[in-house]
Structures are given as C-alpha cells and as structure tokens.
Amino acid sequence: MLDQLSQKLQTIFRNLRGEGKLSPDHIEQALREIRLALLEADVNFKVVKQFIERIKVRALGQEVMESLSPSHQVIKIVRDELVETLGGTSPRLNFSAKLPSVFLIVGLQGSGKTTSTGKLARWLNRNGHRSYLVSIDVYRPAAREQLSIIAREVDVSVYAGEGVDDPLKLCREALREAGNSGYDVLLIDTAGRLHIDEQLMQELRKVKELANPSEILFVADAMTGQDAVKSAQEFHNQLGLTGVILTKLDGDARGGAALSIKTVTGQPIKFVGVGEKYDALELFHPDRLVSRILGMGDVLSLIEKAEEAIDHKKALEFEKKLRSDSFTLEDFRDQLRQMRKLGPLEQILSMLPQVGPFKELTKVKVDEKELLHIEAIINSMTPKERNHHQIINGSRRKRIARGSGTSVQQVNQLLKQYVQARKMMKQVGSGIFGKRFGRMKLPDLG
Amino acid sequence: MQTLFGPQEKGFFSKLKEAVASTRSHLVTKIEDVVKGKKEIDAELLDDLEAILIGADLGVETSNEVLEKIRNQVSRKQINDPTQLKFLVKDELKRILDSTDGRVLDKEVAGTRVIMVVGVNGVGKTTTIGKLANLYRQKEKKVVVCAADTFRAAAIEQLEIWGRRAGVDIIRQKTGADPSAVLFDAITASKSRAIDILIVDTAGRLHTKNNLMGELEKMKRIAGREIPGAPHEVLLVIDATTGQNGLVQAREFTRSVGVSGIILAKLDGTAKGGIVVAIARDLKIPIQYVGVGEKVDDLIQFSSEHYINSLFE
Ligand SMILES: Nc1nc2c(ncn2[C@@H]2O[C@H](COP(=O)(O)OP(=O)(O)OP(=O)(O)O)[C@@H](O)[C@H]2O)c(=O)[nH]1
Ligand SMILES: Nc1nc2c(ncn2[C@@H]2O[C@H](COP(=O)(O)OP(=O)(O)OP(=O)(O)O)[C@@H](O)[C@H]2O)c(=O)[nH]1
Ligand SMILES: [Mg+2]
Ligand SMILES: [Mg+2]
Numbered sequence: 001m002l003d004q005l006s007q008k009l010q011t012i013f014r015n016l017r018g019e020g021k022l023s024p025d026h027i028e029q030a031l032r033e034i035r036l037a038l039l040e041a042d043v044n045f046k047v048v049k050q051f052i053e054r055i056k057v058r059a060l061g062q063e064v065m066e067s068l069s070p071s072h073q074v075i076k077i078v079r080d081e082l083v084e085t086l087g088g089t090s091p092r093l094n095f096s097a098k099l100p101s102v103f104l105i106v107g108l109q110g111s112g113k114t115t116s117t118g119k120l121a122r123w124l125n126r127n128g129h130r131s132y133l134v135s136i137d138v139y140r141p142a143a144r145e146q147l148s149i150i151a152r153e154v155d156v157s158v159y160a161g162e163g164v165d166d167p168l169k170l171c172r173e174a175l176r177e178a179g180n181s182g183y184d185v186l187l188i189d190t191a192g193r194l195h196i197d198e199q200l201m202q203e204l205r206k207v208k209e210l211a212n213p214s215e216i217l218f219v220a221d222a223m224t225g226q227d228a229v230k231s232a233q234e235f236h237n238q239l240g241l242t243g244v245i246l247t248k249l250d251g252d253a254r255g256g257a258a259l260s261i262k263t264v265t266g267q268p269i270k271f272v273g274v275g276e277k278y279d280a281l282e283l284f285h286p287d288r289l290v291s292r293i294l295g296m297g298d299v300l301s302l303i304e305k306a307e308e309a310i311d312h313k314k315a316l317e318f319e320k321k322l323r324s325d326s327f328t329l330e331d332f333r334d335q336l337r338q339m340r341k342l343g344p345l346e347q348i349l350s351m352l353p354q355v356g357p358f359k360e361l362t363k364v365k366v367d368e369k370e371l372l373h374i375e376a377i378i379n380s381m382t383p384k385e386r387n388h389h390q391i392i393n394g395s396r397r398k399r400i401a402r403g404s405g406t407s408v409q410q411v412n413q414l415l416k417q418y419v420q421a422r423k424m425m426k427q428v429g430s431g432i433f434g435k436r437f438g439r440m441k442l443p444d445l446g
Numbered sequence: 447m448q449t450l451f452g453p454q455e456k457g458f459f460s461k462l463k464e465a466v467a468s469t470r471s472h473l474v475t476k477i478e479d480v481v482k483g484k485k486e487i488d489a490e491l492l493d494d495l496e497a498i499l500i501g502a503d504l505g506v507e508t509s510n511e512v513l514e515k516i517r518n519q520v521s522r523k524q525i526n527d528p529t530q531l532k533f534l535v536k537d538e539l540k541r542i543l544d545s546t547d548g549r550v551l552d553k554e555v556a557g558t559r560v561i562m563v564v565g566v567n568g569v570g571k572t573t574t575i576g577k578l579a580n581l582y583r584q585k586e587k588k589v590v591v592c593a594a595d596t597f598r599a600a601a602i603e604q605l606e607i608w609g610r611r612a613g614v615d616i617i618r619q620k621t622g623a624d625p626s627a628v629l630f631d632a633i634t635a636s637k638s639r640a641i642d643i644l645i646v647d648t649a650g651r652l653h654t655k656n657n658l659m660g661e662l663e664k665m666k667r668i669a670g671r672e673i674p675g676a677p678h679e680v681l682l683v684i685d686a687t688t689g690q691n692g693l694v695q696a697r698e699f700t701r702s703v704g705v706s707g708i709i710l711a712k713l714d715g716t717a718k719g720g721i722v723v724a725i726a727r728d729l730k731i732p733i734q735y736v737g738v739g740e741k742v743d744d745l746i747q748f749s750s751e752h753y754i755n756s757l758f759e
Pocket of ligand 3: 113114115137143189190191192
C-alpha cells in the first residue's frame with residue numbers, strides 16, 4: 001500500500017519530460033490516483049471532491065520545476081495543500097481571564113476522552129498549570145472510577161463527587177472546589193454520546209452554559225471513516241468546538257478523518273494521542289499526518305530538503321563527470337558534503353518508506369564517524385592525488401593515514417569503495433527520486 | 447414487513463427501525479434520487495452510486511467490484527432501466543455477505559464453551575460482553591464472564607457492573623495481573639461449576655502491537671490446553687464508525703487468533719459500518735451480532751438478508 005501513489009504518479013508522468021507545463025491530461029490522471037489514495041485513507045468523499053478541485057486549480061499551468069520530477073511536483077502541491085488545510089490555524093490552547101479556565105472534553109463513545117483528559121491534565125501540570133479533574137459521565141459503568149484511577153496515576157486531583165449523579169451538579173461543585181483551592185484549569189470529562197442523541201447533546205449545551213469553557217475539545221478516533229464529517233459537524237454546530245484531539249495514532253490507520261473533521265469544523269487539531277500510557281500525548285504536526293494520509297513515509301519532507309540542499313549546478317557537473325568517467329575523489333568529497341547538508345544520514349534513511357528499493361537501505365546502519373574519517377582522509381590527500389587516485393601508492397597511503405589520524409587499512413578501504421562507487425554511480429540512471437536524486441546515491445559505506 | 451436484522455423479535459422493531467433509519471434513508475433515498483430524473487444509466491449515475499457506497503465505508507475496492515459488475519451488465523445492454531439499479535446493488539451486496547463461512551455460533555459443545563472477545567481500543571467489547579451474557583442467560587445458559595482486561599483503568603469494575611446487569615458471575619483478579627492467569631482461573635471455575643458459556647473480556651489492543659497480540663495468542667493457547675477445542679469462538683468487535691482500518695484489524699486479528707465472527711457495535715449512530723462488507727468479501731468472516739445502543743438488550747442477531755432488504759424496502 002505504502003508508496004503506491006508515488007509509483008503510479010511516476011508512471012503517469014514518465015512521458016512528460018520536455019514539456020514545459022504540467023498538461024491537463026497528466027494532471028487528470030494524477031488527480032484520479034490522488035483521489036483514490038485519499039479515499040483509501042478515509043477522507044470523506046465530499047471533502048475529497050472539494051480538495052481535488054483545489055489541487056486542480058493549483059496544478060494547472062504550473063511550470064515544470066527544474067528540480068523535481070513532475071510526479072513529485074504534483075505530490076508536492078498535494079502535500080502543501082494538505083498541510084495548509086490541516087495546519088493553518090494556531091493550535092494554541094485558550095485560557096480564560098477568570099480562573100479556573102474550563103476545558104470541556106467531548107466526543108463519541110470510546111473515542112478516548114477519559115484517557116485524553118488524564119493525559120492533558122498531566123501535560124498541563126508539566127507546563128506550569130495546576131489542573132483539576134471531574135468526570136460528569138454518570139452513565140457508563142465505572143466511568144468515574146476510571147478517571148479517578150487515571151488521576152491518581154498522573155498525580156492530578158479529581159473531584160470525586162461521591163453520591164452525586166447529576167452532571168450539572170457535579171460540574172457546579174467541581175467548579176466551586178477548583179476556585180476555592182486555586183486550581184487554574186478544570187478539565188471536564190463527559191460521557192460518550194451520539195451526535196444524534198438530542199437529549200445528551202442538550203445536556204452538553206447546558207454544561208457549556210454553566211461552565212463557560214475556554215476550550216471545547218472534540219476527541220476523535222484516528223480510525224474513523226466517512227461518518228467523521230457528520231459527527232464532527234453536529235458537535236460543532238451544537239457546541240462550537242475549539243479544537244480536536246486525534247487519538248490512537250499509534251496504530252496504522254491512515255487518519256484521513258482528520259482532514260474531514262478539520263474541513264467541516266474549521267477547528268485546529270491540537271493534540272494527538274499515540275498510546276494508552278498517559279505520557280502518549282503529542283502536539284499536532286500537520287506534515288507528519290499528511291505523509292501518513294498519503295502513505296508515503298517522510299519521503300515528502302525528503303524531497304523538500306533535497307530541493308533546498310542540493311546545489312543544482314554541482315549536480316549537473318557531477319553528472320557530466322560521471323559520464324566522462326572523471327569523477328574524482330575531490331568530487332566524492334564534495335558530494336559527501338552535500339549529502340551531509342541534508343542532515344544526519346541515518347535520519348535521512350529513516351525518512352524513506354519501508355518499501356521497494358528502500359527496504360534494505362533503511363536498515364543500513366550509518367556510522368557518522370566513518371563519514372568524518374572519509375572526509376579527513378580525502379582532506380589529507382594532495383590535489384593531484386584526489387584527481388588521479390591511481391598514483392596513491394603504499395608510501396602515500398601511509399602519509400595520508402598519518403595526516404588524517406586514521407589507519408592505512410581505512411585508507412585502503414576508502415580507495416576500494418571509491419573505485420566501486422565510481423562503477424556503481426555510472427550505472428545509476430535516474431533513481432527512484434527522479435533524475436536529481438539518483439545522482440545523490442551514496443555507495444554502501446558499511 | 448421486513449426488518450433489518452431479522453423479523454419478529456417483538457419490541458425490537460422500533461429499535462431496529464431507529465437503528466437503521468439513518469442507514470436506510472441515506473442509501474435508499476440517495477439511490478432513488480439518483481434513479482429518478484434519469485432515464486438511462488450513464489456514467490454519472492454510476493459515479494453517484496460509487497459515492498454512496500464509498501460514503502457507507504465499503505471502501506474503494508469493494509465498491510468498485512460491485513459497480514464493475516453493474517457496469518458490465520449495462521455495457522452488455524442487459525439492463526438499461528435505472529430503477530433496476532438498486533436491485534442489482536442489493537443482489538451484489540447480498541452475494542458478498544452470504545459468501546462468508548458458515549456460522550459457528552451456538553454450536554453445542556460438551557463442556558464449557560469459551561468465547562473470546564477481542565478488538566482494538568474502545569470499540570465496545572466490554573459492553574457487548576454484558577449484552578451477550580444477558581442474551582445467553584435469558585436462554586437458560588449458565589454463564590460466567592472473565593475479566594482478562596487487567597490493564598485499562600477500571601476495566602474490571604466496568605465488567606463487574608455489566609455482570610451484575612446480566613445476572614452472571616465474574617472471575618477476576620487485580621489490575622495488573624497476568625491475563626492468562628485470570629483466564630486459567632476462569633476456566634478452572636467454569637469446569638467445576640459446570641458452566642455452559644465462559645465469555646472472556648480482553649484489553650483493547652491495536653493489531654500493530656506485537657507484544658499485545660502475542661499476549662492474546664498465549665491466552666488462546668491456554669484455553670485450548672485446558673479445554674480441547676477452546677476457544678470455540680473468537681469474536682472481533684468492530685466499531686461501526688471505523689473506516690478502512692477495520693479490514694486491517696480483521697486481517698491481523700485473524701492471523702493472530704483466528705477470528706470466527708464479527709460483532710458490529712454502535713450501529714445506532716449515523717455510521718454505516720460498511721467495512722464489514724469488505725471484511726466478508728476479503729476474509730469470509732460472518733457478521734454475527736449488531737450493537738444498537740448502550741443498554742443490556744441492545745444487541746441483535748445479524749442477518750445479511752434482512753440487513754440488505756431493509757436497506758431497499
Ligand atoms: N492505542 C491507543 N489507545 C488509546 C488512545 N487513547 C485512548 N486509548 C484507549 O481507547 C480506549 C477507550 O478510551 P477511553 O478514554 O475510555 O474512551 P472514552 O472516550 O472516554 O470512552 P467512553 O467514555 O466510553 O465514551 C481505552 O482502551 C484507552 O486505553 C491512544 O492514543 N492510543
Ligand atoms: N451507542 C452505542 N454505544 C456503544 C455500543 N457498544 C458500546 N458502546 C459504548 O462505547 C464505549 C466503549 O465501550 P466499551 O465496552 O468500554 O469498549 P471496549 O472495547 O471494551 O473498550 P476498551 O476495553 O477500553 O478497549 C462505551 O461508552 C459504551 O457504552 C453500541 O452498540 N452503541
Ligand atoms: Mg470516558
Ligand atoms: Mg473493555
């Protein structure tokens with residue numbers, strides 16, 4: 001499943017080279033694939049339709065970029081648009097002037113409200129707040145016990161309200177208690193409910209009126225399908241949501257529901273839940289979720305990084321040199337340096353999807369120290385040696401080893417790898433990243 | 447009059463109607479909208495139909511398979527009357543839902559029948575167990591529930607309350623205990639008390655967590671070691687709001703512990719639960735019950751025939 005999209009797009013655009021613009025035809029084909037990818041990721045089909053329209057407008061007439069293959073260019077447009085849609089508004093939490101600030105946690109049954117309430121309280125306290133908890137879920141068996149146990153585990157106080165089973169009364173009492181004891185945030189955990197349950201939705205409206213929350217957070221399960229638009233829309237209509245917590249992202253759901261929810265409510269995703277433990281709460285990063293929705297690892301950010309880091313003139317030179325078989329150790333060193341501008345190599349490799357040609361590559365352990373050694377060795381050579389590796393004989397090797405603080409064996413190994421690399425690089429045509437990236441491929445240094 | 451999940455369980459009718467009203471009105475009116483105003487079946491009509499199926503969470507592949515069949519018939523000119531469309535869709539969905547393996551539910555066994563209930567987090571396992579226990583007890587069975595979710599806060603207390611509601615005993619240990627040890631206790635108790643049905647609650651777990659799936663496999667092994675043939679059923683609870691991940695859940699839980707049936711919970715909302723069609727199509731696992739609320743009797747036996755009929759009545 002992973003990375004199918006980019007492969008399909010590459011097929012579509014294979015014949016595009018030489019054309020100045022992304023043609024409507026190619027774009028239509030590409031959009032069809034993108035549409036499928038989004039549907040498979042559970043983005044609501046109406047949301048997909050709108051989204052595709054926007055992409056079309058953006059893509060049509062775009063100059064074909066020098067630096068990216070057409071398929072990656074389209075992916076980039078999609079990615080940018082998705083990041084804009086999912087990000088955009090500020091994910092900051094709102095607090096009220098009058099203490100305590102009230103956060104109301106709402107959502108469908110089993111979405112993760114109680115767990116998220118505990119996680120959020122823990123997070124707040126670690127960020128200098130004094131939070132207080134109350135569960136007004138008087139319906140589900142052991143719901144209030146659940147929050148009390150969680151509260152104990154995250155070391156946050158909870159209003160138990162023993163003997164009280166009216167949600168509004170619980171609310172009022174917890175508010176009073178929070179005020180008296182100087183807590184600055186009161187988090188209210190509510191019972192799971194269906195958006196079509198009029199009675200229970202009305203209950204929430206009353207709670208809102210009473211507690212005047214500065215945050216009404218909708219807790220949504222990342223595995224949700226097409227229905228996300230309906231539930232989120234209705235919760236938003238009735239309560240005026242201020243944000244979303246997307247839970248259970250530690251699984252393998254693509255999380256397209258987030259796009260649906262953001263589109264219909266306009267409210268930012270503020271946190272994501274990534275586990276059952278109470279520290280498994282993270283701030284939301286739109287770019288990560290986008291990669292996930294498109295099923296492409298972090299290949300997207302890699303494209304962008306590569307774009308920034310690669311000196312295209314240099315890349316062209318490399319290519320010429322490779323063709324003419326004059327790729328020297330000096331070039332090798334330059335290339336290493338360029339590569340390093342992308343960041344630690346292991347991090348780069350880990351951004352690749354675990355599929356296809358990358359599968360093995362992502363497992364490679366890269367020793368950053370070894371890279372430094374290689375550079376040191378090349379630095380210790382004379383320009384003549386760098387340009388004509390054949391002349392590096394035994395005594396030169398000894399000198400180079402001494403100069404670079406390495407051993408003769410290490411120098412030998414580098415030279416051997418360099419010769420192999422030259423051979424290999426000649427064979428590398430256009431790599432999986434399209435022309436530019438193919439040239440960036442490093443030989444196996446391990 | 448036909449109902450969704452089987453006729454004539456008195457008192458259930460209005461509940462059934464309510465539960466599926468959204469599903470039915472959505473799918474049927476949409477198709478009827480599509481069908482009216484159009485004289486011949488054209489590409490646009492089929493596109494609209496695709497949106498309907500995908501909107502019900504059947505997924506791209508399953509929806510396309512259904513539509514492909516219809517497209518073929520249209521292009522072979524076997525049909526050109528748009529009103530036939532819904533019958534074709536209905537037939538095709540029914541064919542898929544009926545292609546599952548036979549029911550193993552309610553098969554009599556000599557000693558204790560062990561039912562393990564599994565699924566990802568928060569789908570409705572514990573609640574469903576309360577309802578199931580109630581259902582069996584009403585059938586004069588001796589039922590015990592086993593609190594093998596020793597992980598989640600207050601999971602044991604929750605099951606205890608459900609046990610009380612259903613009028614069945616619970617076997618439990620402390621939070622944090624080894625789930626297999628609790629299961630062993632429950633099996634031992636069931637044998638000595640001549641229990642008919644032992645229903646095992648398990649902690650919610652994402653199928654991507656190898657260690658947790660391993661824990662489930664171990665429980666299954668223990669059950670089989672103590673009672674040959676056990677667990678007799680492994681029921682996977684799927685939340686009706688679940689999208690395409692539901693198929694992955696079914697596949698992975700099947701690979702790990704061999705799912706024998708699906709329970710589709712929370713169908714009383716507006717979600718359609720269409721992923722179970724994809725599950726039936728790809729994995730041939732039958733849907734056995736449907737959850738339609740949070741009360742003890744909000745569980746209905748599933749019938750594909752009535753399910754589909756009522757969509758199109
Ligand atoms: N893997 C994972 N599980 C989670 C996450 N958040 C919550 N859960 C689990 O999801 C299940 C339901 O969580 P709860 O917090 O009880 O959900 P709720 O919304 O309060 O449920 P109701 O009150 O019954 O509506 C529990 O098993 C939690 O441990 C998450 O981010 N990742
Ligand atoms: N509306 C509706 N709610 C349901 C249904 N089944 C379960 N629920 C609710 O869904 C929520 C989660 O149910 P649980 O039974 O706790 O789910 P679980 O799978 O045991 O959860 P974990 O053990 O935390 O993984 C609770 O609020 C239940 O009341 C149903 O058929 N309809
Ligand atoms: Mg809760
Ligand atoms: Mg449970």
